[in-house]
Amino acid sequence: MNDPRLKRNALGFLEVVSRPSEEELSDYYAKTYYQQEKSSYRKSYPPEELAVIDLRITQRGARALELLERDGTGSLLDVGCGEGFVLAAFAKRGWTVAGVDHSRAGVESMNPDFADKVEQGDLFALLRQRIEAGERHDLVWLGNVLEHVLDPLGLLDSLHSLVAPGGLLVATVPNDGNAYHEDLLAGGAIPERFWIAIPDHMSYFTIDSLRRTAEATGWDCLDVQADFPIDLYLAHEGSNYVRDRSQGGAAHRARLQLERIIGMAGAEAANRLYSALADVGLGRNITAFMRPKG
Secondary structure, X not given: OOOOOEEEOOOOOEEEOOOOOHHHHHHHHHHHHOOOOOOOOOOOOOHHHHHHHXXXXXXXXXXXXXXXXXXXXXXXXXXXXXXXXXXXHHHHOOOEEEEEEXXXXXXXXXXXXXXXXXXXXXXXXXXXXXXXXXXXXXXXXXXXXXOOOOOHHHHHHHHHHHEEEEEEEEEEEEEOOOHHHHHHHHOOOOOOOOOOOOOOOOXXXXXXXXXXXXXXXXXXXXXXEEOOOHXXXXXOHHHOOOOOHHHHHHHHHHHHHHHHHHHOOOHHHHHHHHHHHHHOOOOOEEEEEEEEOO
16 A cells, blocks of 8 residues: 555554654643544434443443453443443443543533543543553453554553453554455455544554454464444445535445344354454444463
Protein backbone atom coordinates (compact mmCIF):
# COMPACT_ATOMS: atom_id res chain seq x y z
CA MET A 1 0.00 0.00 0.00
CA ASN A 2 1.40 3.37 -1.04
CA ASP A 3 0.17 6.23 1.13
CA PRO A 4 2.71 8.81 2.33
CA ARG A 5 0.68 9.36 5.51
CA LEU A 6 1.27 5.81 6.76
CA LYS A 7 4.13 3.37 7.28
CA ARG A 8 4.01 -0.34 8.05
CA ASN A 9 5.18 -1.48 11.46
CA ALA A 10 7.30 -4.65 11.57
CA LEU A 11 4.29 -6.41 13.18
CA GLY A 12 2.13 -5.67 10.14
CA PHE A 13 -0.13 -2.85 11.28
CA LEU A 14 -0.01 0.59 9.69
CA GLU A 15 0.88 3.69 11.68
CA VAL A 16 0.71 7.41 11.01
CA VAL A 17 4.02 8.98 9.97
CA SER A 18 3.45 12.57 11.10
CA ARG A 19 2.12 12.36 14.64
CA PRO A 20 0.86 14.88 17.17
CA SER A 21 2.52 15.12 20.57
CA GLU A 22 1.06 13.32 23.58
CA GLU A 23 -0.12 16.70 24.90
CA GLU A 24 -1.83 17.64 21.63
CA LEU A 25 -3.58 14.29 21.37
CA SER A 26 -4.71 14.33 24.99
CA ASP A 27 -6.07 17.86 24.55
CA TYR A 28 -7.95 16.79 21.41
CA TYR A 29 -9.76 13.98 23.22
CA ALA A 30 -10.40 16.00 26.35
CA LYS A 31 -11.95 18.96 24.50
CA THR A 32 -13.15 17.85 21.07
CA TYR A 33 -13.70 14.13 20.44
CA TYR A 34 -16.94 13.50 22.35
CA GLN A 35 -18.13 17.06 22.65
CA GLN A 36 -18.27 17.71 18.89
CA GLU A 37 -19.30 14.19 17.80
CA LYS A 38 -15.96 13.72 16.04
CA SER A 39 -16.19 9.96 16.50
CA SER A 40 -18.96 7.41 16.01
CA TYR A 41 -20.31 8.54 19.40
CA ARG A 42 -23.44 10.66 19.45
CA LYS A 43 -25.24 12.93 21.87
CA SER A 44 -28.28 10.69 21.66
CA TYR A 45 -29.22 7.28 20.24
CA PRO A 46 -32.56 5.82 19.17
CA PRO A 47 -33.84 2.90 21.31
CA GLU A 48 -33.08 0.31 18.64
CA GLU A 49 -29.42 1.36 18.55
CA LEU A 50 -29.11 1.31 22.35
CA ALA A 51 -30.51 -2.23 22.26
CA VAL A 52 -27.82 -3.32 19.79
CA ILE A 53 -25.06 -1.64 21.80
CA ASP A 54 -26.18 -3.68 24.82
CA LEU A 55 -26.42 -6.82 22.66
CA ARG A 56 -22.80 -6.46 21.50
CA ILE A 57 -21.58 -6.06 25.07
CA THR A 58 -23.66 -9.06 26.16
CA GLN A 59 -22.22 -11.23 23.40
CA ARG A 60 -18.59 -10.27 24.03
CA GLY A 61 -19.14 -10.50 27.76
CA ALA A 62 -20.54 -14.01 27.37
CA ARG A 63 -17.44 -15.10 25.47
CA ALA A 64 -15.20 -13.50 28.08
CA LEU A 65 -17.00 -15.31 30.91
CA GLU A 66 -16.72 -18.57 29.00
CA LEU A 67 -12.95 -18.12 28.70
CA LEU A 68 -12.72 -17.04 32.34
CA GLU A 69 -14.60 -20.25 33.21
CA ARG A 70 -16.88 -18.45 35.60
CA ASP A 71 -20.56 -17.63 35.93
CA GLY A 72 -20.31 -15.15 38.77
CA THR A 73 -19.17 -11.61 39.23
CA GLY A 74 -15.74 -10.02 39.32
CA SER A 75 -13.84 -6.79 38.82
CA LEU A 76 -13.75 -4.88 35.53
CA LEU A 77 -11.52 -2.00 34.42
CA ASP A 78 -12.65 -0.28 31.22
CA VAL A 79 -9.68 1.53 29.66
CA GLY A 80 -10.97 4.30 27.41
CA CYS A 81 -14.50 3.76 28.68
CA GLY A 82 -16.09 6.27 26.30
CA GLU A 83 -19.77 6.63 27.04
CA GLY A 84 -19.84 4.12 29.88
CA PHE A 85 -22.06 1.48 28.28
CA VAL A 86 -19.70 -1.35 29.28
CA LEU A 87 -19.51 -0.03 32.85
CA ALA A 88 -23.30 0.09 33.07
CA ALA A 89 -23.79 -3.37 31.55
CA PHE A 90 -21.35 -5.12 33.88
CA ALA A 91 -22.50 -3.21 36.95
CA LYS A 92 -26.05 -4.36 36.20
CA ARG A 93 -24.72 -7.92 36.32
CA GLY A 94 -23.19 -7.32 39.75
CA TRP A 95 -19.59 -6.60 38.79
CA THR A 96 -17.36 -4.04 40.47
CA VAL A 97 -16.51 -1.55 37.73
CA ALA A 98 -14.08 1.32 37.13
CA GLY A 99 -13.07 3.29 34.06
CA VAL A 100 -10.36 5.62 32.81
CA ASP A 101 -10.56 8.01 29.87
CA HIS A 102 -9.23 11.31 28.58
CA SER A 103 -12.66 12.81 29.15
CA ARG A 104 -15.78 12.09 31.21
CA ALA A 105 -17.93 13.90 28.64
CA GLY A 106 -19.15 10.71 26.96
CA VAL A 107 -20.17 8.91 30.15
CA GLU A 108 -21.68 12.07 31.62
CA SER A 109 -23.88 12.32 28.53
CA MET A 110 -24.93 8.68 28.16
CA ASN A 111 -24.51 7.03 31.57
CA PRO A 112 -24.21 9.83 34.15
CA ASP A 113 -24.82 7.46 37.08
CA PHE A 114 -21.36 6.01 36.41
CA ALA A 115 -19.42 9.27 36.01
CA ASP A 116 -18.06 8.85 39.54
CA LYS A 117 -16.55 5.50 38.49
CA VAL A 118 -14.39 7.18 35.83
CA GLU A 119 -10.98 8.81 36.25
CA GLN A 120 -10.24 11.49 33.68
CA GLY A 121 -6.76 12.29 32.38
CA ASP A 122 -3.85 10.88 30.42
CA LEU A 123 -4.48 7.14 30.01
CA PHE A 124 -0.87 6.08 30.45
CA ALA A 125 -0.43 8.16 33.60
CA LEU A 126 -3.68 6.88 35.10
CA LEU A 127 -2.78 3.28 34.34
CA ARG A 128 0.70 3.76 35.81
CA GLN A 129 -0.84 4.99 39.07
CA ARG A 130 -3.08 1.93 39.25
CA ILE A 131 -0.20 -0.41 38.52
CA GLU A 132 1.91 1.20 41.24
CA ALA A 133 -0.99 0.75 43.65
CA GLY A 134 -0.99 -3.01 42.88
CA GLU A 135 -4.47 -2.96 41.36
CA ARG A 136 -5.68 -6.11 39.55
CA HIS A 137 -8.88 -6.91 37.65
CA ASP A 138 -10.49 -10.08 36.38
CA LEU A 139 -11.39 -8.37 33.14
CA VAL A 140 -9.70 -5.41 31.45
CA TRP A 141 -11.78 -3.99 28.60
CA LEU A 142 -10.06 -2.05 25.80
CA GLY A 143 -12.78 -1.08 23.35
CA ASN A 144 -11.54 0.87 20.31
CA VAL A 145 -8.56 2.39 22.10
CA LEU A 146 -5.42 0.80 20.59
CA GLU A 147 -5.92 2.57 17.28
CA HIS A 148 -6.06 5.97 19.01
CA VAL A 149 -2.91 5.95 21.15
CA LEU A 150 0.61 6.88 20.04
CA ASP A 151 2.16 3.77 21.61
CA PRO A 152 -0.15 0.74 21.24
CA LEU A 153 2.66 -1.69 22.06
CA GLY A 154 3.45 0.18 25.28
CA LEU A 155 -0.22 0.16 26.23
CA LEU A 156 -0.51 -3.60 25.72
CA ASP A 157 2.69 -4.14 27.71
CA SER A 158 1.43 -2.04 30.60
CA LEU A 159 -1.88 -3.88 30.87
CA HIS A 160 -0.17 -7.12 31.93
CA SER A 161 0.19 -5.71 35.42
CA LEU A 162 -3.51 -4.90 35.70
CA VAL A 163 -4.90 -8.33 34.79
CA ALA A 164 -5.45 -10.63 37.76
CA PRO A 165 -4.16 -14.23 37.61
CA GLY A 166 -6.48 -16.14 35.31
CA GLY A 167 -7.98 -12.86 34.05
CA LEU A 168 -8.50 -11.58 30.53
CA LEU A 169 -7.91 -8.58 28.32
CA VAL A 170 -10.65 -7.94 25.75
CA ALA A 171 -9.41 -5.58 23.01
CA THR A 172 -11.46 -4.28 20.08
CA VAL A 173 -10.06 -2.38 17.09
CA PRO A 174 -11.40 -1.50 13.62
CA ASN A 175 -10.55 -4.06 10.95
CA ASP A 176 -8.90 -1.53 8.65
CA GLY A 177 -7.08 -1.96 5.36
CA ASN A 178 -7.85 -5.67 5.14
CA ALA A 179 -7.73 -7.68 1.91
CA TYR A 180 -11.39 -6.95 1.17
CA HIS A 181 -10.87 -3.20 1.51
CA GLU A 182 -7.89 -3.29 -0.85
CA ASP A 183 -9.86 -5.40 -3.33
CA LEU A 184 -12.71 -2.85 -3.29
CA LEU A 185 -10.22 -0.06 -3.99
CA ALA A 186 -8.44 -1.96 -6.76
CA GLY A 187 -11.76 -2.74 -8.44
CA GLY A 188 -12.97 0.86 -8.24
CA ALA A 189 -15.88 0.18 -5.88
CA ILE A 190 -14.50 2.79 -3.48
CA PRO A 191 -12.57 5.88 -4.57
CA GLU A 192 -10.31 6.13 -1.53
CA ARG A 193 -9.17 4.39 1.65
CA PHE A 194 -12.14 5.66 3.64
CA TRP A 195 -10.89 4.06 6.83
CA ILE A 196 -7.90 6.40 7.24
CA ALA A 197 -8.97 8.87 9.94
CA ILE A 198 -6.24 11.21 11.18
CA PRO A 199 -5.84 12.39 13.96
CA ASP A 200 -8.47 10.06 15.43
CA HIS A 201 -6.61 6.88 14.48
CA MET A 202 -2.86 6.60 14.82
CA SER A 203 -2.65 2.86 13.97
CA TYR A 204 -4.59 0.52 11.64
CA PHE A 205 -4.95 -3.17 12.39
CA THR A 206 -6.18 -6.26 10.59
CA ILE A 207 -6.91 -9.61 12.22
CA ASP A 208 -3.47 -10.93 11.34
CA SER A 209 -1.56 -7.88 12.58
CA LEU A 210 -3.62 -7.76 15.79
CA ARG A 211 -2.69 -11.38 16.52
CA ARG A 212 0.99 -10.67 15.85
CA THR A 213 0.90 -7.55 18.01
CA ALA A 214 -0.66 -9.51 20.87
CA GLU A 215 1.98 -12.22 20.55
CA ALA A 216 4.84 -9.70 20.46
CA THR A 217 3.62 -7.99 23.63
CA GLY A 218 3.31 -11.18 25.67
CA TRP A 219 -0.35 -12.13 25.22
CA ASP A 220 -1.88 -15.47 24.28
CA CYS A 221 -4.69 -14.71 21.84
CA LEU A 222 -7.38 -17.21 22.86
CA ASP A 223 -9.98 -16.12 20.32
CA VAL A 224 -10.70 -13.38 17.79
CA GLN A 225 -14.20 -12.34 16.81
CA ALA A 226 -15.42 -9.94 14.18
CA ASP A 227 -18.62 -7.95 14.33
CA PHE A 228 -21.22 -7.44 11.62
CA PRO A 229 -19.47 -6.79 8.25
CA ILE A 230 -21.29 -3.64 7.18
CA ASP A 231 -18.50 -3.22 4.63
CA LEU A 232 -20.20 -5.91 2.52
CA TYR A 233 -22.63 -3.23 1.36
CA LEU A 234 -19.73 -1.53 -0.43
CA ALA A 235 -19.58 -4.33 -3.01
CA HIS A 236 -23.08 -3.43 -4.24
CA GLU A 237 -23.58 -0.24 -6.20
CA GLY A 238 -27.00 0.40 -4.70
CA SER A 239 -25.77 0.33 -1.11
CA ASN A 240 -22.23 1.71 -1.43
CA TYR A 241 -22.20 4.28 1.37
CA VAL A 242 -18.61 5.37 0.68
CA ARG A 243 -19.22 6.32 -2.96
CA ASP A 244 -22.71 7.64 -2.14
CA ARG A 245 -22.80 9.06 1.39
CA SER A 246 -26.60 9.31 1.27
CA GLN A 247 -26.70 5.51 1.57
CA GLY A 248 -25.04 5.57 5.01
CA GLY A 249 -28.19 5.86 7.09
CA ALA A 250 -29.95 2.98 5.30
CA ALA A 251 -26.86 0.78 5.59
CA HIS A 252 -26.62 1.50 9.30
CA ARG A 253 -30.30 0.72 9.90
CA ALA A 254 -29.99 -2.55 7.98
CA ARG A 255 -26.96 -3.43 10.08
CA LEU A 256 -28.88 -2.88 13.32
CA GLN A 257 -31.77 -5.01 12.07
CA LEU A 258 -29.49 -7.89 11.08
CA GLU A 259 -27.52 -7.71 14.33
CA ARG A 260 -30.77 -7.99 16.28
CA ILE A 261 -31.82 -11.01 14.22
CA ILE A 262 -28.45 -12.69 14.73
CA GLY A 263 -28.73 -11.94 18.45
CA MET A 264 -32.08 -13.72 18.62
CA ALA A 265 -30.17 -16.99 18.14
CA GLY A 266 -28.41 -16.39 21.48
CA ALA A 267 -24.92 -15.26 22.43
CA GLU A 268 -23.31 -18.66 21.86
CA ALA A 269 -24.58 -19.00 18.28
CA ALA A 270 -23.85 -15.35 17.47
CA ASN A 271 -20.31 -15.69 18.78
CA ARG A 272 -19.72 -18.76 16.61
CA LEU A 273 -20.75 -16.71 13.59
CA TYR A 274 -18.55 -13.77 14.54
CA SER A 275 -15.55 -16.04 15.16
CA ALA A 276 -16.08 -17.58 11.69
CA LEU A 277 -16.22 -14.12 10.13
CA ALA A 278 -12.90 -13.30 11.77
CA ASP A 279 -11.42 -16.50 10.34
CA VAL A 280 -12.08 -15.20 6.81
CA GLY A 281 -11.01 -11.63 7.59
CA LEU A 282 -14.43 -9.94 7.47
CA GLY A 283 -16.06 -7.66 10.02
CA ARG A 284 -15.96 -3.90 10.59
CA ASN A 285 -14.36 -4.38 14.01
CA ILE A 286 -12.38 -7.23 15.51
CA THR A 287 -12.13 -8.25 19.15
CA ALA A 288 -9.28 -10.28 20.63
CA PHE A 289 -9.67 -12.19 23.90
CA MET A 290 -6.21 -12.40 25.44
CA ARG A 291 -4.48 -13.82 28.51
CA PRO A 292 -0.96 -12.97 29.69
CA LYS A 293 1.54 -15.65 28.65
CA GLY A 294 2.84 -17.90 31.35
